[in-house]
Amino acid sequence: MYDGGKIIVGLVIGLCLLFSPFFFNAGKAAKAPQPVLTAKAKEAKKCVADTAYMRSSHMHLLDDWRQTVVRDGERYMTTSDGKVYYKSLQVTCLECHSNKTKFCDQCHNYLDVQPYCWDCHLVPKESK
Amino acid sequence: MLDRTLKGSQKYWGWLIFLLIMMGIGFLVYLYQFKVGLRITGMSRDVSWGLYISQLTYLVGIAAGGVMVVLPCYLHDYKAFARITVLGEGLAIASVLMCFLFVMVDLGQVTRMFNIILYPHPKSILFWDMIVLNVYLFLNILIGWNVVAAERKGIHYQKWVKVLIYISIPWAFSIHTVTAFLYAGLPGRHYWLTAIMAPRFLASAFCAGPAVLLLICLIVRKVTKFDPGIKQMRTLGGIIAYAFVLNIFFFLLEVFTAFYSQIPGDMHSLVYLFAGLDGYGKLVPWMWTFAVVSVVAIVLLVVPATRRKEDTLMVACIAVIIATWIDKGLGLIIGGFVPDPFGKVFEYWPTTPEILITLGVYATGFFILTVFFKMVVSIKEEVGA
Amino acid sequence: MGVDRRQFLKIAGLSTLAGLGGKTAFELLAPGDVEAALPLMKAKRWAMVVDMRRLNEEAMKKLQKACHYAHNVPDFGDPKVEIKWIWAEEFKHAFPDHENEYVPEKVAHEKVLLLCNHCSNPPCCRVCPTGATWQREDGIVMMDWHRCIGCRFCMAGCPYGSRSFNWGDPRKAPKALNPDFPTNPEFPTRSKGVVEKCTFCDERLAKGLLPACVEAADKIGKDLLIFGDLADPDSNVRQALGKHFTIRRKPELGTSPNIYYIV
Numbered sequence: 102m103y104d105g106g107k108i109i110v111g112l113v114i115g116l117c118l119l120f121s122p123f124f125f126n127a128g129k130a131a132k133a134p135q136p137v138l139t140a141k142a143k144e145a146k147k148c149v150a151d152t153a154y155m156r157s158s159h160m161h162l163l164d165d166w167r168q169t170v171v172r173d174g175e176r177y178m179t180t181s182d183g184k185v186y187y188k189s190l191q192v193t194c195l196e197c198h199s200n201k202t203k204f205c206d207q208c209h210n211y212l213d214v215q216p217y218c219w220d221c222h223l224v225p226k227e228s229k
Numbered sequence: 230m231l232d233r234t235l236k237g238s239q240k241y242w243g244w245l246i247f248l249l250i251m252m253g254i255g256f257l258v259y260l261y262q263f264k265v266g267l268r269i270t271g272m273s274r275d276v277s278w279g280l281y282i283s284q285l286t287y288l289v290g291i292a293a294g295g296v297m298v299v300l301p302c303y304l305h306d307y308k309a310f311a312r313i314t315v316l317g318e319g320l321a322i323a324s325v326l327m328c329f330l331f332v333m334v335d336l337g338q339v340t341r342m343f344n345i346i347l348y349p350h351p352k353s354i355l356f357w358d359m360i361v362l363n364v365y366l367f368l369n370i371l372i373g374w375n376v377v378a379a380e381r382k383g384i385h386y387q388k389w390v391k392v393l394i395y396i397s398i399p400w401a402f403s404i405h406t407v408t409a410f411l412y413a414g415l416p417g418r419h420y421w422l423t424a425i426m427a428p429r430f431l432a433s434a435f436c437a438g439p440a441v442l443l444l445i446c447l448i449v450r451k452v453t454k455f456d457p458g459i460k461q462m463r464t465l466g467g468i469i470a471y472a473f474v475l476n477i478f479f480f481l482l483e484v485f486t487a488f489y490s491q492i493p494g495d496m497h498s499l500v501y502l503f504a505g506l507d508g509y510g511k512l513v514p515w516m517w518t519f520a521v522v523s524v525v526a527i528v529l530l531v532v533p534a535t536r537r538k539e540d541t542l543m544v545a546c547i548a549v550i551i552a553t554w555i556d557k558g559l560g561l562i563i564g565g566f567v568p569d570p571f572g573k574v575f576e577y578w579p580t581t582p583e584i585l586i587t588l589g590v591y592a593t594g595f596f597i598l599t600v601f602f603k604m605v606v607s608i609k610e611e612v613g614a
Numbered sequence: 615m616g617v618d619r620r621q622f623l624k625i626a627g628l629s630t631l632a633g634l635g636g637k638t639a640f641e642l643l644a645p646g647d648v649e650a651a652l653p654l655m656k657a658k659r660w661a662m663v664v665d666m667r668r669l670n671e672e673a674m675k676k677l678q679k680a681c682h683y684a685h686n687v688p689d690f691g692d693p694k695v696e697i698k699w700i701w702a703e704e705f706k707h708a709f710p711d712h713e714n715e716y717v718p719e720k721v722a723h724e725k726v727l728l729l730c731n732h733c734s735n736p737p738c739c740r741v742c743p744t745g746a747t748w749q750r751e752d753g754i755v756m757m758d759w760h761r762c763i764g765c766r767f768c769m770a771g772c773p774y775g776s777r778s779f780n781w782g783d784p785r786k787a788p789k790a791l792n793p794d795f796p797t798n799p800e801f802p803t804r805s806k807g808v809v810e811k812c813t814f815c816d817e818r819l820a821k822g823l824l825p826a827c828v829e830a831a832d833k834i835g836k837d838l839l840i841f842g843d844l845a846d847p848d849s850n851v852r853q854a855l856g857k858h859f860t861i862r863r864k865p866e867l868g869t870s871p872n873i874y875y876i877v
Binding site for chain 3: 265266267268270272273274275277278332335336337338339341342344345347348350352353354355356359411414415416417418493565566569570571572573575
């Protein structure tokens with residue numbers, strides 16, 4: 102091929118750059134996230150929805166809350182077992198899960214997810 | 230056809246590199262604004278729109294100005310303009326793109342920009358402004374590209390392009406009418422609450438746009454082998470003359486209504502702009518410059534001898550651009566917000582970062598304009614137009 | 615035989631659009647939420663009557679403090695970037711069209727309590743391109759800080775100067791002026807780049823509480839701020855309006871403001 106030498110050299114450099122993260126992190130494995138429940142959370146046993154749903158879709162729930170609370174004025178929800186919750190990330194969720202760095206951030210940091218909720222919604226001060 | 234933009238003289242590349250540097254500086258300062266917020270600008274709780282929105286308003290006018298070349302050519306068979314309509318379209322493309330950039334740098338939450346499409350609110354004029362500007366951009370890109378491509382191939386452009394051209398004529402009127410509606414429907418801003426806002430905007434657009442176009446034609450004639458034509462430039466001069474006189478006439482009508490009625494709300498903004506209010510008068514020298522330059526422009530444009538001579542016509546165009554820019558790009562927005570709803574004066578002046586970002590956006594527009602014109606003029610040179 | 619490049623691109627483009635549109639449509643049709651009946655404050659048209667005869671500047675400062683504390687409104691100490699939901703303004707600036715040289719001394723020098731008028735015909739809602747501010751069924755002109763893009767068209771549209779913009783991050787306001795920030799951990803702050811204003815304490819109304827300013831006013835004196843349902847002919851606001859002459863700010867603009875001032 103024309104300029105074969107240049108192409109092959111370029112290809113090798115390109116592939117090296119592409120796979121460089123793997124080279125640099127070879128042999129290391131990031132620890133699986135281990136979110137810690139507070140005493141209050143453990144005592145409550147149940148969240149506003151079951152754990153499997155919360156793990157997979159808590160953002161769906163929060164988006165729905167965002168829509169219904171702010172735009173529709175519906176601030177309360179009843180779960181299937183009759184419990185009434187005030188729909189608020191800051192007031193309800195973080196009341197039990199007040200340890201953001203040991204709970205929320207564990208998975209978020211592992212997956213490099215940066216939710217901007219915290220730009221506005223306040224986080225309770227955590228004790229070390 | 231874009232390959233024509235990669236071959237150029239030293240001056241061409243020098244100009245592009247200068248523009249790229251300005252764009253780079255503007256971009257870096259914008260990153261700082263994105264991080265810290267709009268507090269680095271001169272805008273305040275009272276004057277909540279400033280240089281960015283005023284430049285957007287001015288440039289929508291420039292974009293609409295291209296229609297002053299297309300309309301006589303297609304509706305009145307003035308075929309002489311046919312060779313320069315594509316220059317008008319290129320000016321429109323660069324201007325509308327600058328408008329979008331100015332909107333983006335002005336938004337407080339620019340990452341949420343698409344909310345205006347995701348949650349459309351047809352009652353809001355901003356929604357319609359977005360639509361008409363996007364369609365106008367789309368029209369000009371399609372028309373401009375196809376006309377130049379056809380010229381390069383030595384054939385007439387396809388019939389469907391003509392349909393788009395006919396649509397673009399009233400559409401150009403609509404973009405600036407909608408932009409005027411942004412201001413003319415707000416009950417609390419008495420400087421803007423006038424039915425004549427849209428006619429004023431159109432008159433100012435139809436002198437400023439062609440004035441910019443004419444200056445570009447003179448530059449093109451100087452640095453390339455393509456000559457837009459003395460006949461075309463003289464006709465443009467006539468159009469600019471009528472439009473500018475109308476623009477100043479409309480402004481004087483506003484002055485009459487405000488001061489003959491003696492209604493405080495109508496007078497206060499004009500008093501602030503031309504005489505100062507409560508001891509604040511940053512814009513007074515600017516507005517009187519506008520008055521003097523307008524007189525110079527009118528004289529040069531109305532007197533046939535000066536309008537027909539190229540060098541005086543060039544001076545007239547520069548005067549028109551300066552006058553319309555001060556009126557629309559400075560006086561209009563600031564005057565609308567001063568005095569505030571409480572009758573108090575809180576002055577606005579752009580900060581250095583704000584000016585640098587503005588220059589960066591202008592540099593981007595000029596870059597697009599230069600590249601597009603390089604392509605168009607190179608092709609015209611090749612086919613011996 | 616077969617599609618050529620142009621046809622292929624057309625088909626691919628249309629299919630992508632259909633796919634994206636379909637997914638969105640599916641999510642939009644998902645079932646909504648369950649609501650419980652609780653002691654909420656409900657009305658058809660919330661309004662407020664301000665007794666200007668008995669409110670002095672000191673009292674107004676306390677009301678501002680109550681509101682700003684309840685909503686984490688920072689004090690920047692700089693009128694250029696200040697954020698205020700409720701504040702005290704000179705009479706001639708609050709009612710510029712009512713001004714005359716012979717206004718009684720007391721009125722000329724005393725301040726007027728200003729806040730968002732929660733107009734029945736609000737220009738700010740008309741101009742908002744995203745619906746980040748809108749008029750609720752109960753008359754409150756509400757803010758959605760998730761949706762606001764910070765275009766500030768509502769600020770240009772408001773004839774009363776009721777709205778403030780977050781020119782910078784509210785959490786970065788000077789610590790010296792905001793030692794206890796955030797003052798209310800149960801209410802969010804806002805981020806930079808969004809417009810904010812009084813929302814008639816909709817979050818407190820949902821809990822059956824009066825707005826923060828009204829609660830604070832009740833501690834100072836009776837009926838300094840009367841907050842109630844304008845649509846209910848027997849409500850406290852209607853009774854007050856029936857008994858006293860009131861004025862509103864710039865009524866000639868057709869906005870139909872719902873803050874009435876007893877003068």
